[in-house]
Amino acid sequence: MKKLINNPNNVVEEMIDGYVKAHPTYIKRLEENDRSLVTARKTTDNKVGILIGGGSGHEPGFLGYVGDGMADGVAVGNIFASPPPAPILEVTKAIDKGAGVVYLYGNYAGDVMNFGMAADLADMEDIHVEMVLTTDDVASAPIEEKEKRRGIAGEFFVFKTAGAAADQGYNLGEVARIARKTNEFTRSMGVGLTPCSLPQTGEPSFEIGDNEMELGLGHHGEPGIKKVPMDKADNIADELLKHIFADMPLNKDDEVAVLVNGLGSTPRLELYIMYRRVEQVLKEKGIHIYRSYVGDYITSLEMGGCSITLTKVDDELKKLIDHPVDCPMFVQK
Template sequence: MKKLMNDPTNVVDEMIDGYLKAHPTYIQQSPKNSRTIVTVRETKPGKVGVVIGGGSGHEPGFMGYVGDGMADGVAIGNIFASPSPDPILEAAKLVDKGSGVVILHGNYAGDVMNFGMAKELAEMEDIRVETVLTTDDVASAPKEESEKRRGIAGEFFGFKTAGAAADKGYHLDDVVRVAKKTNENTRSMGVGLSPCSLPQTGEPSFVLEENEMEIGLGHHGEPGIEKGQIQSADQVADRLLNDILADMPLEKGDNVAVLVNGLGSTTRMELYIMFRRVEQVLKEKGVKIHRSYVGDYMTSLEMGGCSITLMKLDEELAELIDYPADCPMFVQK
């Protein structure tokens, strides 16, 4: 598996260096920690800070979502690995305006430990910090154990609504409430078609036969719930939607935001074919798509496949989803 790189051990730091050089009007690096990036733009006095973070290899997640209307800072880990507590703490310190900081991250053991530790360290420095987990992957645990579920592409919706709420002047407790409500109303499920490879090894992250796909595959190559013959786009979309809607039933008249997310090497052509079927199914059920997102929002290096995410909207969440955002890798007017 070929990659454009220099020394495999330096890929993350060289990526960050290139990113900073490409977007100097958006972001800046902490002088104290090279894995901490924050907005270069002055935020409103008293604004609640929003920090996100996770492993590299998911671009544009996570560093692509620092900007107006979304996150104020990000902590960057190694490929598919949680950042250590130090860059998370540094991000919290830099974005705190005296009104506290909300940290959003996925539900992975390393993230839970390191972000939790950073929260404790920040509070020792008199910075109030609250953390919110994303648990949107319906394939990773049954509904009665939803607290064990992984966070995958649905994290994007959490960044969007929490960032908008903070920018609109919500107090800390309300930003947390919005982030939790977003998670409670968001479900995702993915399909893997081909593996990615880590730069350090060059080896595939998992093995699928030429005619195989894997339903419910995780964003780091975690096992899904079943392997089988590759099916048509409509059949795959139906399967993913059936599991999502069984977990979060929607009724006629409901409004949703839809994300069809590419995992790295899936073409826009394929993603729009998938979205076409999602729209058909929801229309048949009388469910209105309030806003749609199609593209690479939370990738897994060059993995093949995609995920579908639905977020059920109420009036508040719809307003926050519609809120403008201006980030290096995501702009919404």
């Protein structure tokens, strides 16, 4: 598989270098660790810091969401790998304004371990940290084992509401509560059509037939629920929504925020066809769409396919989802 790279072992460093140079008014790299990025803009004292992070290859997640109204800093890992504790700690120290820091990250073993270690180190620096894991992927574990679920595209809504809460002056406990509430109200499920390839190997991340798709595939190529024959977009959307509805029953007149997220190589033409069907199904059920997002928000290099995310919103979450954002890869007025 062809890639626009130099040395495969330097892709993350070169990406970060290019990103910081492209957006110098938004973001800067800390001298203490070249995997630690923070906002270049002044933040107010006593504001809760928002720290996000995870593996590279998911762009615009995660570094693309550092900016006004969302995250204050990001720790960057290798391709599909958690950042180590050291860059997480450096970001923590840089963004702490006296009100503590909230860590937001997906439920993966490496992230759980490394963010937990960083939180322990931050505590030794007298920085109060709250940690919130995202667990929105309904395909990765049954509802009775929700704590084992992966975090996928629903992370976007957790970043959005927590960042807004911090920006609006909520305290540390309240920002963490908002993040957990958003996660609790969020469900996602994806479908994989074609694999991606890691720069170091050039090999497909998983195998799939020319006329197959995989329901519930993970963002790193983790196995889904099953492989089935390729189908029409409407039928695929119906199948993904069926699993979401079974896991999070929604009633008539409920309101949701919708994300149809591309995995890296799916054209927006196809994503909007998927969104069209999502809107139809929700309308038939009497469920109202409060806000909608369509595009590449949490990707998997050049993987083909998409995910659908629904977040049930109430008045509190609507106010936070509406909050303006100005990040290099995401702007909302």
